[in-house]
Amino acid sequence: MALLLISDYEMALRLLLACILGGVVGWEREKIHKPAGLRTHILVALGAALVTIVSMFAFTSFDYANKDPGRIAANIVTGIGFLGAGTIMREGTSVKGLTTAASIWVVAAIGMAVATGMYYSSLITTFLVFLTLDGFFEKLLFRNQQLLKVCIANEFKLTEIGEVFEKNGITIKHVSVLPIKFSRNIPVEFRIRVPKDIDYFKILGEIVAIDGVTMEESMPLYRR
Numbered sequence: 196m197a198l199l200l201i202s203d204y205e206m207a208l209r210l211l212l213a214c215i216l217g218g219v220v221g222w223e224r225e226k227i228h229k230p231a232g233l234r235t236h237i238l239v240a241l242g243a244a245l246v247t248i249v250s251m252f253a254f255t256s257f258d259y260a261n262k263d264p265g266r267i268a269a270n271i272v273t274g275i276g277f278l279g280a281g282t283i284m285r286e287g288t289s290v291k292g293l294t295t296a297a298s299i300w301v302v303a304a305i306g307m308a309v310a311t312g313m314y315y316s317s318l319i320t321t322f323l324v325f326l327t328l329d330g331f332f333e334k335l336l337f338r339n340q341q342l343l344k345v346c347i348a349n350e351f352k353l354t355e356i357g358e359v360f361e362k363n364g365i366t367i368k369h370v371s372v373l374p375i376k377f378s379r380n381i382p383v384e385f386r387i388r389v390p391k392d393i394d395y396f397k398i399l400g401e402i403v404a405i406d407g408v409t410m411e412e413s414m415p416l417y418r419r
Contacts, residue, residue, distance in 0.1 A: 201312075206248055212314070213244035213306040216321040220302050223328045229295045230282050236302045239278070243271050243306030251311065275303040298328060340368065340388050341395065342414050346380040348407030353383065356408065359401050365389055382411065 217240025218233055225232035250267035279296030301324055308317040326332065347353065353370070360367055366388040373382040389395050403410050 201252070206252075209248065209309050209312070210241060210244055212317070213240040213309040216240060216305050216309065216317060217302045219321055220298055220305075220324050220328065223325055224295055224298060230292060231295050231299055236299065239275065239299050240302045240306035240309075243275070243303040244310040246271055247307045247310035271303055271307060272300075275300050294328065298324065339391060340386060342412075343385040343387060343399075343402075344373075344382065344411040344413070345385070345402065346378075346382050346409045346411055348380060350381070352405060352407050355405050356385075356402055359398060359405070360385075360387060363393055363398050363401075365393065365398065380409070 214237050217236045217238075220240075221231075221233035221236025224236065246267060279299045282295045282299065283292040301320070305317050305320055305324075308320065345356070347356075357367065367385060368388055369386040371384040373384055375381060389398075399410060399413060402408060
């Protein structure tokens with residue numbers, strides 16, 4: 196029983212640490228204007244930590260034969276699922292908010308880990324979550340890769356665009372023909388690898404100069 200008792204000071208430190216770690220993740224979401232930001236993540240981590248502490252220590256004086264301290268904490272996972280679902284929005288064929296929903300879920304887990312005294316695991320998890328949300332791993336995997344969207348008048352323009360890429364030493368990693376929406380032009384999405392010594396904007400100019408080709412969007416492949 197003594198192992199299950201901690202001081203009020205220790206409880207306060209755990210709640211404070213949960214706020215800090217949740218705030219680190221929330222700050223990353225806040226700076227790129229996601230629907231769940233700093234305050235939401237802090238409250239999720241703090242609430243998860245408090246509920247876990249309550250489930251661990253609040254009922255130690257009760258003598259129940261089937262007492263299960265983890266029963267209350269287990270319901271945090273279910274409750275956070277409903278909260279995370281509120282950040283998911285569908286716009287046409289795309290779905291947004293999945294990453295933010297996942298960050299809310301993992302912040303709750305971090306709060307639970309802090310509340311149980313797993314400080315090292317919670318710190319490491321927060322660090323890895325921050326790197327993931329900041330695009331660190333995507334930058335490593337998709338280094339020097341660009342996502343280019345163009346509209347072409349006909350399929351023969353693909354050959355001309357391919358010739359521009361080949362002439363400039365650009366590797367085409369993937370090509371997707373997207374659904375036609377408002378005009379007869381065919382939207383096409385290229386995933387390309389651009390060498391560092393290549394003037395990418397000059398290449399975009401060559402592509403736009405092709406008759407029957409208009410550029411829609413160009414961005415680094417990794418997204419947050």
